[in-house]
Amino acid sequence: MAEVIVAGAGPTGLMLACELRLTGVDVLVLERLAARSGESRAGGLHARSVELLDQRGIVDRFLAAGGTGPFAHFSFLPLDIGDLPTRHPYALAIHQSRVERLLEERAVELGVRLRRSAEVTGLRQDRTGVEVRVVGAAGTEWLRADYLVGCDGGRSAVRKLSGIGFHGSPATLTALLGDVRLADPPPGLVFGAEGRRDRGSFMVFPAEQPGVHRVITMEFDTVADRDAPVTVETLRQACRTIADTDFGMHSPQWISSFTDAARQADRYREGRVLLAGDAAHIHFPSSGQGMNLGIQDAANLGWKLAAVVRGQAPADLLDTYQAERHPAAERMLASTRAQTALWRPGAQTDALREVFGTLIGFEDVNRHLGGACTQLDIRYPLGDGHPALGRRLPDLDLTAPTGRTRAFELLHAARPVLLDLTGLPDLRAAIEGWTDRVDLVEARCDAEHWVYPVIGEVPAPAAVLLRPDGHVAWVAPASRPIASALRAALTAWFGPARDR
Numbered sequence: 001m002a003e004v005i006v007a008g009a010g011p012t013g014l015m016l017a018c019e020l021r022l023t024g025v026d027v028l029v030l031e032r033l034a035a036r037s038g039e040s041r042a043g044g045l046h047a048r049s050v051e052l053l054d055q056r057g058i059v060d061r062f063l064a065a066g067g068t069g070p071f072a073h074f075s076f077l078p079l080d081i082g083d084l085p086t087r088h089p090y091a092l093a094i095h096q097s098r099v100e101r102l103l104e105e106r107a108v109e110l111g112v113r114l115r116r117s118a119e120v121t122g123l124r125q126d127r128t129g130v131e132v133r134v135v136g137a138a139g140t141e142w143l144r145a146d147y148l149v150g151c152d153g154g155r156s157a158v159r160k161l162s163g164i165g166f167h168g169s170p171a172t173l174t175a176l177l178g179d180v181r182l183a184d185p186p187p188g189l190v191f192g193a194e195g196r197r198d199r200g201s202f203m204v205f206p207a208e209q210p211g212v213h214r215v216i217t218m219e220f221d222t223v224a225d226r227d228a229p230v231t232v233e234t235l236r237q238a239c240r241t242i243a244d245t246d247f248g249m250h251s252p253q254w255i256s257s258f259t260d261a262a263r264q265a266d267r268y269r270e271g272r273v274l275l276a277g278d279a280a281h282i283h284f285p286s287s288g289q290g291m292n293l294g295i296q297d298a299a300n301l302g303w304k305l306a307a308v309v310r311g312q313a314p315a316d317l318l319d320t321y322q323a324e325r326h327p328a329a330e331r332m333l334a335s336t337r338a339q340t341a342l343w344r345p346g347a348q349t350d351a352l353r354e355v356f357g358t359l360i361g362f363e364d365v366n367r368h369l370g371g372a373c374t375q376l377d378i379r380y381p382l383g384d385g386h387p388a389l390g391r392r393l394p395d396l397d398l399t400a401p402t403g404r405t406r407a408f409e410l411l412h413a414a415r416p417v418l419l420d421l422t423g424l425p426d427l428r429a430a431i432e433g434w435t436d437r438v439d440l441v442e443a444r445c446d447a448e449h450w451v452y453p454v455i456g457e458v459p460a461p462a463a464v465l466l467r468p469d470g471h472v473a474w475v476a477p478a479s480r481p482i483a484s485a486l487r488a489a490l491t492a493w494f495g496p497a498r499d500r
């Protein structure tokens, strides 16, 4: 028994478990593998994901485990993100295995129950809960929970068992990834456009383990059987075809294949079953987005599911998860398709890359693509009012009664915050009935404008209602009375008022 079962202990499942547990939900994570694989598909986190970790007070652990640089790219055409308005205007190069280790440590600290060698193989749901069939070392058993979230990767059993369609564009290429030793490595690293050739592309750069190289190949217009075994000989052969050498490859640590198939779940929720991360969307890893999308899905879903499980909010709050996160992934699928098109071999693509390279040199284009790549530009569809509505709150410097602080520090406990920046007289009375769930913080901020990526300066609001994921759910209107508008927003996001 658990309040929420999470299938899969990848980055998405672990982040979600942390988010749920922070608000006191009893979470059980079921993971098929007996131990963490140690394999690192992803190599980094973008600014919005780093901000989310900062919002929870755990970013230092991640910064200590990686390196930062003000770089991003669009199909390996460099973007300058160094002056984006965030405290984290960089990419954090950190192996996925380290992200998983750190998130797992955090989950255990918070009291998440994690069961390994536990594969989800069946489910059935009724009006009050979900039953999950688990196959593990001890045999087969059925476990019950209020909700189940499938964070079980691109081939998600939870998605298939729920009958949720997974549609999009098929594979047009075969990519191989191997962490191998090289007797005859290239003189420097081969990363990005340097490895584009007539018959595909290759990359060679240091892997996590000293002395080991990561070799990645891409061959267009050939789609290998995804279930066929991939061996070091397969990778050797691909290197010979594309780069005319196999670099004296030997001693593989792990080898895997992936494609540019781009698919998305038709719906993210079926009753009491939800999907997040790769279970909900897959795409080519152009500009390294998948792990970031999953972590951000988890931050969006966690507090909503917690509020529903606690009985504080109605179940249809969960529909806002799909309304907000489906378009975010849809946009990323389109972006990765465009980047893949710009990566194909051939003179026409070379010419297109020249044109794009010139365009990216224009500040507005660089800013637009940088905002999308870092996912700092996301605006959830909460209405057309103040431009901050639906966007993330910038990490403002604040002076609160307790002293100087930052906006993100107010979000460490994953509780909603009504942030009063101008001493509005009606707020304290208006929030009566929600003080068990929402914190009122009165603070001063010197900034007359807030600065957002892409759109630039917006007038600083007098007060905002912040969701636990850091997005602005309500902005105090310029004219009074404001109490009824605030109460409507509090009810919509955090459930009806309670008598005290």
Ligand SMILES: Cc1cc2nc3c(=O)[nH]c(=O)nc-3n(C[C@H](O)[C@H](O)[C@H](O)COP(=O)(O)OP(=O)(O)OC[C@H]3O[C@@H](n4cnc5c(N)ncnc54)[C@H](O)[C@@H]3O)c2cc1C
Residues within 6 Å of the ligand: 007, 008, 009, 010, 011, 012, 013, 030, 031, 032, 033, 041, 042, 043, 044, 045, 096, 118, 119, 120, 121, 151, 152, 153, 154, 156, 157, 158, 177, 258, 276, 277, 278, 279, 285, 287, 288, 289, 290, 291, 292, 293, 294
């Ligand atoms: C070459 C490559 C490079 C990439 N680079 C980047 C990058 O730089 N940045 C980035 O953001 N993303 C990158 N990605 C994408 C990233 O690796 C994925 O998007 C990310 O792993 C998704 O996380 P997840 O937790 O949703 O799924 P997964 O990481 O797939 O985790 C799913 C977990 O569920 C478990 N599981 C599966 N089935 C079951 C079951 N039935 N029951 C219980 N457990 C189950 C699995 O064992 C696994 O632990 C890259 C991908 C590739 C292939």
